Amino acid sequence: MYARPAAATAATVLGVTALLVPGAAAGAAEASRAAVPAAVRHGEPLVIAHRGASAYAPENTLAAIDLAGDMGFAWVENDVQRTKDGELVVVHDESLARTTDVEQRFPGRAPWKIKDFTAAEIATLDAGSWFGPKWAGARVPTLKQYLNRVEDNGQKLLLEIKNPRSYPGIEQDTLRVLGAEGWLDRCHVRHKLVIQSFGAETVKVVHRQRPDIVTGFLGTPAVADLPSYAAFTDQINPTYTTLTAAYVAAVHRLKGPHGKPLQVSTWTVNDAAGAGRVAGFGVGGIITNNPDVVREALD
Template identity: 50%
Template sequence: MFRRLGLVLPPLLTLLVVTVPATAASRPVVVAHRGASADAPENTLSALALASRFGADMVEVDVRETRDHALVLMHDTTLTRTTDAESVFPRRAPWRVADFTLAEIRRLDAGSWFGRAGRGQRVPTLREALRAMSGSGLGLLLEIKEPRLYPGIEARVAGELRRAPSWPAAGRLVVQSFDWGSMRRFARLMPSPAIGLLGTPSAADLPALAGFAGQVNPPYQDVTPEYVRLVHRHGMRVFAWAVDDPGDIQRMISGGVDGVITNRPAVARSVLQDDASRRAA
């Protein structure tokens, strides 16, 4: 639980993550992009905790690998945008995640760039994030970033997830990447999580991809009702990213998506509630 890690929060909302067939979603799942990243430093434990408070169903996190093969939450190839690596290690340009050990990365501040309230946040490991989320009711959408840079990362992610067996068993876990070949390899290593493919596959590609993937997750600008129906016909779900504007969120709902990936989960939850009220009236 987040409280065990020293994060002082109001009682967590009781959340329900429903696993439904691709063609029968009653409402889209709200996925907090890098946690509640509009209101907390992305990919930190505070962003995950805030996602829970804001009513997200799932959180999306980005995973990369350190020089000593630790799995850490970090979106960028380098540490410069979201940590103080340049000042702590001034001679280590270009500050690639893969060039630092976990012990070195633990020295970095991963929150001050976001504002004073984020000061002192650290880069969490995947294991720490899984432990923090345990019991929160949140599902997890785990993106493996640029797997070509970290040969064998699929096996190491699978191994970490096996050490947290409640995740694959609960049906609340999706592993995704822009690298569809990596996701095919991951599916062979660990068939229990759903596999997500980032991007917008062509109609011709969908039959083969449906053989190992359960989701197609395109940028929201590419989403049309016709494309959603096409993906659904192949038995896969559609999670659109990263959509923050209420009008765009409503368009995704009307278009039949199964999930909205957003930096503002509280806004998405409000739009969903308004939409449900209109349908019930």
């Protein structure tokens, strides 16, 4: 199914930049229009490959984002955590046990938390065999490696800072790596990058340090609390199981720190029925392990 021609995604990926484009509140009419991509203006949500094409390749690996690119998807989502020696790596779980062979390689170091291993140790782990023999030998990428591959693929990144309470200062570390790899220039910030987190304080820190970056809060704040979130985030990104049309409308009524209406990207929608339901609510983005299934439903 995922082998559909990339041309079929044109309506989905065209104009994606501005779903997430920051700009002055008092910009010209053309700039204001650019703040919402063509696909969203016409009612079609952006499809975002969750941890890459993670239904078909091991999540958060370079193979998963390569496959998402081959399938024609411009936006990928990932998770960033920090090793014992301060390297940022792309892994979802706080423990390495589910998605690598760490239990076999380091049997005496349960519960195998990322923060207890050096980057060199993690680099030796097999992060693909758990998904299938075809993927044996895939590695846990560093954030630097991941950014370079996304850039090489011509893709764009929804970056999640994971478990910030376990990694004090990870916001600054993330911005440092992004800057070193060229991801904090005007082009990337305006068109290719969103930083999100479940931690409201983390989103605030990113916004304070780089107010030009588009940010997202992962969760479903009460409607009464939404105005306080609009002070520091451009997106409210809830799980689809909590979502209603009324909630999406309440989010859209508010403007974020860049003077544009707040957007909603919902997760993790993996079937056609769910995709159709949330699209009907007017969401701007659908985060999915099965981007081809969601694209098919939207088509």
